[in-house]
Amino acid sequence: MSEDVLGEAISDYYHNNAPQKLWIHSHYGPKEEMPVHIYFRDEKDMTPLELVALKKCKGAILDIGAGAGSHALYLQQKEKEVAALEISPKACEVMRLRGITNVIEANIFQFQGQRFDTLILLMNGIGLTATIAGLQQFLRHAKALLNKGGQLLFDSSDVSYLYDGTVPLTSDYFGEILCQYRYKRLKTDWFTWLYIEQATLMHIAAKEGWKTDVIMEDEHAQYLVRLTLV
Numbered sequence: 001m002s003e004d005v006l007g008e009a010i011s012d013y014y015h016n017n018a019p020q021k022l023w024i025h026s027h028y029g030p031k032e033e034m035p036v037h038i039y040f041r042d043e044k045d046m047t048p049l050e051l052v053a054l055k056k057c058k059g060a061i062l063d064i065g066a067g068a069g070s071h072a073l074y075l076q077q078k079e080k081e082v083a084a085l086e087i088s089p090k091a092c093e094v095m096r097l098r099g100i101t102n103v104i105e106a107n108i109f110q111f112q113g114q115r116f117d118t119l120i121l122l123m124n125g126i127g128l129t130a131t132i133a134g135l136q137q138f139l140r141h142a143k144a145l146l147n148k149g150g151q152l153l154f155d156s157s158d159v160s161y162l163y164d165g166t167v168p169l170t171s172d173y174f175g176e177i178l179c180q181y182r183y184k185r186l187k188t189d190w191f192t193w194l195y196i197e198q199a200t201l202m203h204i205a206a207k208e209g210w211k212t213d214v215i216m217e218d219e220h221a222q223y224l225v226r227l228t229l230v
Contacts, residue, residue: 005181005188007090009036010068014094025180028162034181038123039068046074049224050122052216053153056226057082059117062145064108065125069095076100085111109137115147121154124222127193131176132204135194139208143229152210152227157220158197173200198223 005022012019013036022034043051054074059081063072066084068091075082076099083102086092092105104111108128119142121128129135142152159175175195181188196204198214205212210227217223 003186003188004088004090005183005186006067007088007092007094008186009183010039010088010094011090013037013040014068014097020184023182025182027178031182039070041070043074046070047218049155049216049218049222053120053122053155053224056151056153056215057118057120058151059147060115061118061120062114062116064119064121065123065128066095066100066103067091067123069098069100069103071120071122072100073098083114083116109141112144114145115150116145117147117150119145119150119152124154124156124193124195126154126156127195129194130192131171131194132173132196132200135196135201136204136208139205139210139227143209146229150228153215153224154227155222155224156194156196156201157222159195160197161221175200198225201225 009022019036022036023031024034025031054071057075057080061075061080061082063082063084066072066086069084072082072084083104084095084100085104085106085108087107089105092103095103129138163174177193177195178190179193180190202212205227209230211230213226215224215226
């Protein structure tokens with residue numbers, strides 16, 4: 001992304017520095033507000049899917065795309081060994097101020113040298129892989145980040161309902177959604193965020209040497225999976 005738009009919104013909200021609305025633009029419909037407070041939820045406000053995923057975490061944990069650190073903070077408060085990885089400098093600063101002891105400012109695709117027992121990406125964090133090819137690249141990279149017997153936990157959803165025959169596809173796969181964040185006078189470059197339905201995920205994961213277990217599904221067509229190496 002060209003500017004740290006999400007980080008700016010998170011920082012303003014945390015410091016109460018005249019926070020404004022964070023908007024998500026996409027190719028399939030009108031702009032939508034992304035409520036910034038969602039990045040600061042505590043346990044009582046998390047979804048059942050999130051809580052199930054967090055309770056499945058074991059050993060040394062890497063929270064990828066940690067945002068403002070709510071999931072990492074939950075795990076830390078449960079006395080789990082957790083590191084919060086985030087590419088946004090301002091979001092990393094907020095996480096440190098919130099008391100998260102191990103914050104890693106890095107691009108997950110470039111991060112290496114440490115191994116974990118659990119990799120977790122929530123709030124459709126797997127979307128940062130952007131495309132089917134990006135997901136394949138991530139699944140290969142994740143192998144080098146996991147200890148033997150480790151697991152990869154994430155959620156996603158089937159977004160085929162967005163297409164009613166009038167919205168044109170912007171790629172070969174309907175879950176590759178073109179997006180842009182806007183906040184105050186800042187905006188990102190247009191970027192792709194991946195939403196992947198279960199059948200395609202299972203097919204790709206199997207090709208890359210992973211076993212997929214669907215842990216739960218909710219009423220909003222979101223699902224939580226655990227991937228382990230075959």
